[in-house]
Amino acid sequence: MLDLDGVRENVNIVIDNGYIIAVGDDTQGEEIDCSEFVVTPGFVNAHTHLGMIFLRGYYDDSNLHIWLSKMWEEERKALRETFRLSTEIGILEMMSYGITGFVDMYFNPEDVAEFSELYGIRAAAGMTFLNSINDPNQVERVQRSLKKSKFFIPIINVHSIYSTDEKTIILAKELAEELKTWIHIHLSETRKEIYDTKRKLGLFPVEYINKLGLTPYLHAVHLGWVSSWELEILKASRSTAHCPTSNMKLATAGAFPFYEAKELGINVTIGTDGPASNNSLDIIREMKEAVLLQRHSYWDTRIKALDVFTAATLNGYKLLGVKGGKIKPGYVADLALFDKYSLRPLAKDRLLSNIVYLSTGDYIKKTILNGKIYDKKELTQKIRTIYDRLESLMEKA
Amino acid sequence: MLDLDGVRENVNIVIDNGYIIAVGDDTQGEEIDCSEFVVTPGFVNAHTHLGMIFLRGYYDDSNLHIWLSKMWEEERKALRETFRLSTEIGILEMMSYGITGFVDMYFNPEDVAEFSELYGIRAAAGMTFLNSINDPNQVERVQRSLKKSKFFIPIINVHSIYSTDEKTIILAKELAEELKTWIHIHLSETRKEIYDTKRKLGLFPVEYINKLGLTPYLHAVHLGWVSSWELEILKASRSTAHCPTSNMKLATAGAFPFYEAKELGINVTIGTDGPASNNSLDIIREMKEAVLLQRHSYWDTRIKALDVFTAATLNGYKLLGVKGGKIKPGYVADLALFDKYSLRPLAKDRLLSNIVYLSTGDYIKKTILNGKIYDKKELTQKIRTIYDRLESLMEKA
Numbered sequence: 001m002l003d004l005d006g007v008r009e010n011v012n013i014v015i016d017n018g019y020i021i022a023v024g025d026d027t028q029g030e031e032i033d034c035s036e037f038v039v040t041p042g043f044v045n046a047h048t049h050l051g052m053i054f055l056r057g058y059y060d061d062s063n064l065h066i067w068l069s070k071m072w073e074e075e076r077k078a079l080r081e082t083f084r085l086s087t088e089i090g091i092l093e094m095m096s097y098g099i100t101g102f103v104d105m106y107f108n109p110e111d112v113a114e115f116s117e118l119y120g121i122r123a124a125a126g127m128t129f130l131n132s133i134n135d136p137n138q139v140e141r142v143q144r145s146l147k148k149s150k151f152f153i154p155i156i157n158v159h160s161i162y163s164t165d166e167k168t169i170i171l172a173k174e175l176a177e178e179l180k181t182w183i184h185i186h187l188s189e190t191r192k193e194i195y196d197t198k199r200k201l202g203l204f205p206v207e208y209i210n211k212l213g214l215t216p217y218l219h220a221v222h223l224g225w226v227s228s229w230e231l232e233i234l235k236a237s238r239s240t241a242h243c244p245t246s247n248m249k250l251a252t253a254g255a256f257p258f259y260e261a262k263e264l265g266i267n268v269t270i271g272t273d274g275p276a277s278n279n280s281l282d283i284i285r286e287m288k289e290a291v292l293l294q295r296h297s298y299w300d301t302r303i304k305a306l307d308v309f310t311a312a313t314l315n316g317y318k319l320l321g322v323k324g325g326k327i328k329p330g331y332v333a334d335l336a337l338f339d340k341y342s343l344r345p346l347a348k349d350r351l352l353s354n355i356v357y358l359s360t361g362d363y364i365k366k367t368i369l370n371g372k373i374y375d376k377k378e379l380t381q382k383i384r385t386i387y388d389r390l391e392s393l394m395e396k397a
Numbered sequence: 398m399l400d401l402d403g404v405r406e407n408v409n410i411v412i413d414n415g416y417i418i419a420v421g422d423d424t425q426g427e428e429i430d431c432s433e434f435v436v437t438p439g440f441v442n443a444h445t446h447l448g449m450i451f452l453r454g455y456y457d458d459s460n461l462h463i464w465l466s467k468m469w470e471e472e473r474k475a476l477r478e479t480f481r482l483s484t485e486i487g488i489l490e491m492m493s494y495g496i497t498g499f500v501d502m503y504f505n506p507e508d509v510a511e512f513s514e515l516y517g518i519r520a521a522a523g524m525t526f527l528n529s530i531n532d533p534n535q536v537e538r539v540q541r542s543l544k545k546s547k548f549f550i551p552i553i554n555v556h557s558i559y560s561t562d563e564k565t566i567i568l569a570k571e572l573a574e575e576l577k578t579w580i581h582i583h584l585s586e587t588r589k590e591i592y593d594t595k596r597k598l599g600l601f602p603v604e605y606i607n608k609l610g611l612t613p614y615l616h617a618v619h620l621g622w623v624s625s626w627e628l629e630i631l632k633a634s635r636s637t638a639h640c641p642t643s644n645m646k647l648a649t650a651g652a653f654p655f656y657e658a659k660e661l662g663i664n665v666t667i668g669t670d671g672p673a674s675n676n677s678l679d680i681i682r683e684m685k686e687a688v689l690l691q692r693h694s695y696w697d698t699r700i701k702a703l704d705v706f707t708a709a710t711l712n713g714y715k716l717l718g719v720k721g722g723k724i725k726p727g728y729v730a731d732l733a734l735f736d737k738y739s740l741r742p743l744a745k746d747r748l749l750s751n752i753v754y755l756s757t758g759d760y761i762k763k764t765i766l767n768g769k770i771y772d773k774k775e776l777t778q779k780i781r782t783i784y785d786r787l788e789s790l791m792e793k794a
Binding site for chain 1: 652677701702744781
């Protein structure tokens with residue numbers, strides 16, 4: 001059954017200083033009329049690469065490894081300003097879809113830090129270790145310069161075990177230890193990664209990462225080809241992220257073992273992945289996709305709307321280390337307001353189904369970030385302006 | 398490469414009497430300003446059950462066969478007016494998503510006929526043969542009363558080979574022959590259907606249907622478990638429909654062999670299936686889902702945006718027997734107008750990608766049906782009014 005702290009209709013929520021302080025019928029204070037809306041906690045996009053907006057729709061038609069080489073080629077040529085504008089567009093788009101927190105892996109964490117403070121969106125990001133693109137020492141320097149702030153959490157980004165050498169992975173671990181943060185990495189994504197790792201090192205990817213001591217710091221993303229014994233190892237990890245659309249579009253053919261991970265008590269979150277592989281940043285659509293991929297791959301209907309909803313809200317906040325994901329006093333005032341006339345037939349016991357299976361991020365009309373209300377129309381207008389600048393930059397290139 | 402007749406930007410389209418009569422820069426006539434839009438042909442939803450809107454979100458969590466028994470239980474109790482209101486909502490929703498034609502299987506074809514004429518949406522529908530719900534003789538009577546009109550095409554609906562007896566299937570074939578129409582049927586949808594048919598009759602589902610002489614009349618839906626030799630038989634069929642979301646949500650675990658069917662020259666279309674199994678009627682989302690399911694299931698990226706776009710436009714019109722699905726003189730003026738500021742970065746060679754992988758039906762702001770323009774806002778308003786009536790009817794029940 002649906003927890004009442006998850007989806008609310010006809011309720012007053014009192015917010016003070018960024019926190020929910022009361023929920024009920026008889027609350028007092030300044031009122032925002034929510035009679036037209038269904039309210040849920042804000043959503044956390046647990047894996048993305050916002051700086052890739054400029055590559056959205058650029059190249060869609062190959063498997064992950066060929067696709068990556070195409071992306072890296074373009075990224076090496078791109079201007080720093082292109083990344084920056086892409087990131088701002090990405091953040092605004094996500095806000096318009098009810099996303100109130102995210103985890104980013106790219107090459108401009110300073111921009112992410114700045115925009116997260118500007119808009120009040122919770123962001124975890126860092127410079128990314130990726131041997132063919134940058135020098136590990138330089139990544140370390142940027143990393144040490146990043147400061148935790150009200151909305152920004154510096155994390156260590158390691159692209160993958162096939163794109164960074166062992167020395168770099170160990171450096172990443174030491175940094176995570178010293179800076180008291182966590183490690184965000186693509187792991188066990190493709191058959192090729194599994195095969196190559198096993199052949200070269202005699203170990204499966206998670207076994208290898210565990211041997212290097214990374215497990216307690218780990219936010220492991222994809223895991224489409226993780227084995228049952230590796231899942232046991234991941235019980236000691238911080239979190240995992242499932243990105244169904246990107247996996248399917250890039251034909252990785254794997255399916256993250258959602259049910260087993262959940263049963264083991266592993267923190268399961270949901271990510272859209274980047275705008276060049278999804279190509280949408282709509283976390284609402286991603287929740288549905290997770291149910292669909294799970295049901296298709298495991299030939300049963302064990303994964304339900306509530307599982308993906310919890311993954312995209314409560315578990316996302318657990319990952320970020322922020323008390324959020326519930327409509328409850330003491331939780332952060334990060335909320336998504338759905339147009340209730342789109343979630344029909346409107347019956348209390350169908351609300352969650354209509355959110356997950358019927359709606360998209362476009363059904364959300366207002367997003368509340370730490371108590372501050374953003375209107376979809378204003379966000380759309382702002383996105384247009386920045387896209388104009390990005391497009392003119394792209395035309396010049 | 399994208400055919401220019403598929404997606405157009407900055408173009409003038411002249412419409413007369415429901416047909417496109419000129420496309421270009423220098424056309425003359427009354428002008429509708431489309432500078433804010435990207436134009437595509439209208440979309441055909443090749444398989445749905447609109448009357449099930451009242452069951453949207455009612456029950457989501459079991460495999461097809463258990464789910465069906467739940468649905469039939471509710472359908473036996475439902476009022477005729479519930480089906481009617483559901484159907485009108487479904488049609489208006491589809492129109493708001495750029496759908497200009499559809500194929501419906503339910504129990505109120507008279508309503509479909511009436512609404513299709515009212516709104517100018519092309520509809521193929523008929524009474525449905527389904528032994529546990531209705532009497533075949535009564536279905537035949539209704540069927541004989543349906544008349545082809547400007548927008549409505551009476552077809553023969555057979556629920557499936559497991560829910561209708563052989564005598565009824567033969568009656569359906571004779572009716573199709575006599576009334577010069579086609580047969581719309583769920584076929585090879587689940588492992589159970591394959592197993593039971595083979596065990597009982599010694600034949601696979603398509604082999605059986607072929608033995609009864611139905612192949613030339615066939616619009617076969619689902620085919621998630623069709624074999625390669627049955628696909629050869631289907632070369633002689635009218636059409637097939639792929640409904641990825643519904644198949645995945647109901648854990649049928651099959652994957653329609655899209656690439657092989659296309660290579661054999663079989664007409665492949667796309668359907669959302671009904672609002673109780675998808676639960677959305679958004680054909681734009683369904684195009685993406687088709688790519689995702691294909692890539693995931695066949696471990697390659699052979700199915701591309703253009704394949705699903707063609708299936709949902711040109712092939713849909715081929716199924717309906719209407720000259721549509723292209724922006725070209727002589728074709729029907731059924732068009733979808735996407736807000737171009739949502740399809741970004743806006744570059745000509747990314748338009749199709751952004752339509753299929755980024756957008757949803759909500760990016761469509763106007764739909765043109767046979768030359769008549771419908772605005773999204775007006776449609777949304779109208780949907781609200783009818784939902785109010787449906788919900789009050791549901792509350793009384």
